[in-house]
Amino acid sequence: MLQIAFSPVYRLRLPDGHRFPMLKYELIHEQLLYEGTCTEANFFGPAPVDDCYVLGVHTAPYVRNLKALTVDPTMVRRIGFPLTPDLIDREWIITQGTIDCTQKARRDGVAMNVAGGTHHAFPDRGEGFCMLNDVGVAAHYLLETGQSKQMLVVDLDVHQGNGTAVMFGHEPRVFTFSMHGKDNYPLRKERSDLDIELPTGTQDEQYLNTLYDTLPGLIGRVQPDFLFFVSGVDILSSDRLGKLNVSRDGCKQRDTFVFEQAIRHGLPIAVSMGGGYSPRLTDIVEAHCNTFRVANSLFF
Numbered sequence: 237m238l239q240i241a242f243s244p245v246y247r248l249r250l251p252d253g254h255r256f257p258m259l260k261y262e263l264i265h266e267q268l269l270y271e272g273t274c275t276e277a278n279f280f281g282p283a284p285v286d287d288c289y290v291l292g293v294h295t296a297p298y299v300r301n302l303k304a305l306t307v308d309p310t311m312v313r314r315i316g317f318p319l320t321p322d323l324i325d326r327e328w329i330i331t332q333g334t335i336d337c338t339q340k341a342r343r344d345g346v347a348m349n350v351a352g353g354t355h356h357a358f359p360d361r362g363e364g365f366c367m368l369n370d371v372g373v374a375a376h377y378l379l380e381t382g383q384s385k386q387m388l389v390v391d392l393d394v395h396q397g398n399g400t401a402v403m404f405g406h407e408p409r410v411f412t413f414s415m416h417g418k419d420n421y422p423l424r425k426e427r428s429d430l431d432i433e434l435p436t437g438t439q440d441e442q443y444l445n446t447l448y449d450t451l452p453g454l455i456g457r458v459q460p461d462f463l464f465f466v467s468g469v470d471i472l473s474s475d476r477l478g479k480l481n482v483s484r485d486g487c488k489q490r491d492t493f494v495f496e497q498a499i500r501h502g503l504p505i506a507v508s509m510g511g512g513y514s515p516r517l518t519d520i521v522e523a524h525c526n527t528f529r530v531a532n533s534l535f536f
């Protein structure tokens with residue numbers, strides 16, 4: 237049975253009018269239950285992650301400042317959320333959700349977090365709604381516990397996984413692959429192990445062919461024993477930040493292809509959700525729900 241990390245704390249209370257679509261987390265949970273893709277038995281609530289794993293990839297001063305709510309105001313502005321105890325609890329819980337997903341994926345083939353993919357979190361700073369890098373912490377956890385010798389991060393969020401790229405710039409056992417919009421945030425890109433930059437306006441055919449031409453060969457070359465998938469839906473044409481022109485069906489085909497590759501190569505895959513900023517919440521929720529639907533139908 238598909239296991240999905242989710243907790244009511246994933247929805248952070250934000251000031252009225254805040255631009256982040258925080259409602260999406262509980263709406264995805266509700267939609268998957270309502271339509272019968274999932275029952276409550278599919279969901280589990282993570283505990284907060286142990287600091288020792290966070291400190292494997294984040295610096296001690298940064299972690300201390302997050303927990304003491306003493307992060308520099310300039311950085312808080314760049315993160316984009318008001319710095320509150322609830323926010324910190326949420327980050328620690330979401331991050332453990334991705335660690336838990338690695339364990340369940342090793343058992344079941346796949347497991348998914350209804351949040352995470354916070355790839356703009358650097359070792360010593362956060363930005364772009366990201367504070368802890370959940371994939372980074374979980375990848376470190378797999379290395380530390382001897383559960384993986386080589387990982388591949390497939391980051392298909394429309395924004396570059398800049399924090400993850402820096403975090404593992406000198407760690408060959410975590411290969412970072414990011415396919416993103418060339419003209420999107422962050423304007424100053426970091427260097428992943430493989431970056432593919434897509435031009436503004438890229439449509440389904442070009443998007444999917446690029447992925448089809450890249451991922452199988454990459455798996456063959458990197459020879460991972462574990463996959464992380466950041467499945468952001470900000471590639472949609474409706475997204476107000478993404479600048480690409482991919483349809484909801486194209487996005488679903490993307491997810492299908494990634495999962496099929498995992499299955500074909502016998503690789504466990506942990507999915508973190510990544511971004512989605514379409515003005516209509518239904519566009520975001522439907523596209524994210526597709527990722528869960530596809531995983532559920534292909535693996536179980």
Ligand SMILES: [Zn+2]
Nearest residue numbers: 393395470511
């Ligand atoms: Zn994004």
